[in-house]
Structures are given as structure tokens and as C-alpha cells.
Amino acid sequence: MSADLRGRASRLSVELQYRAGPKLASALRKRWVKLRNPQATIRFGPGCHLGPGFSLHMPYGGTFLAGAGTEFRRGFRAEFAGGDAIVRIGEGCYLTYDVIVACSTSIDIGDRVGIGQASFVVDGNHRYRDRTRTFLEQGYDYRPLRIGSDAQLHSKVTVMADIGERAIIGANAVVTRPVPPFTVSAGVPARTIDYYGPPGSEPEGWEGSGG
Secondary structure: OOHHHHHHHHHHHHHHHHHHHHHHHHHHHHHHHHHHOOOOEEEEOOOOEEOOOOEEEOOOOOEEEEOOOOEEEEOOEEEEOOOOOEEEEOOOOEEEEOOEEEEOOEEEEOOOOEEOOOOEEEOEEEOOOOOOOOHHHOOEEEOOEEEOOOOEEOOOOEEOOOEOOOOEEOOOOEEOOOEOOOEEEEOOOOEEEEEOOOOOOOOOOOOOOOO
16 A cells, blocks of 8 residues: 555544544433433523543433533433433533533533543432431432532532532542632532732632742
């Protein structure tokens, strides 16, 4: 085979494996999740990409909305506890590998949000204080949850409280309290370690320089 033919074959292989193939597979996944959940409301914006392993668990219905250009790279799963549960994901977001969202009320994710590998977003906490009942018998406390636009969550973050606009969450953090906008938070439980927003808008109690 000549060098020219090898070059053409290589370009064709790249086109099929990394462009046309994934685009076709994404379109088929969109059809499948809608067919599998006829009782649910599911909408994908233009250019929204569903990678391998994308799944929605919606046996009782619910609503899943994903904006234009949002990318679910691999292994995404959203689980809905009831017909009133709603997950809204904005435009231009990217969710990398094995992200799980569990919703019983509402979870709103803004535009251009990045969520790293093996992160978990949930709108409820399991009750545990009643010593007369087993752990599984005690149920959950639920509340709506929001992640602001341009927030960035690194790998293996657990989110159980709101995250503000442009907030950055360090890897392995557990967010149990609201995270203010324009902050960097890390740890278990997550705490604010930096603020980079406009002067005068520092979070309450912040003693850093803000610079």
C-alpha cells in the first residue's frame, strides 16, 4: 500500500472512531433511553453527546433535561426516585467518567459546569439518629440542590449541598454545606480555602486576603 493510501486509511479510521462513530452511537443512545422510559420527560439540546454507558433509571417517571453541547463522556447514570423528580443540566457542561446523580426532588446544574470522574451528586441524606429503628428503616431528608454556572468539581467529589457560581471543589471533597460563589473548597467535610471573587463580596466570616 502506498503512503498516500495509508494516509487516507488512517484519516478514515480516525473519522469513524472519533467523530462519525461516536456521533451515531450518541444518537442511538438518545433514542434508546427515551424508548426505555416512555413514562418520563427526557430532552437533549442540540449537540448534546451521550458517551458509552449512559443510563437513566426512571421507573416512576420524572424529568431529565440536558442543554446544548453538554457532554456525558462515559458511564453517566441518573436515578430518579419518583415522578416529580427533575434534573436540569445546562449548556456546555462536561461530565467525565462514572458520574452518578440521584434525585428525589430537583437538581439544577448551570451552564459550563465540569464534573470529574466518579463524582456523586445527591439531593438527600439518610437519617440515622433513631436508635429504635435500623438504618435502612429511617428514610431520608430531601431538599432541592443547585450547582451554579461555571463551577468545577474535580474527581471523586460528593455533593449534598448547593455550590455557587464559579466555585471550585477539590478532589475527594464532601460538600455538606453550601459553597459560596468564587471560592475554592476542599476536604471532608469541604471548607473554603480561597476566595477569588470581586472585593466586597467575600463569604461571611472570610478572613483571607481575597487576592
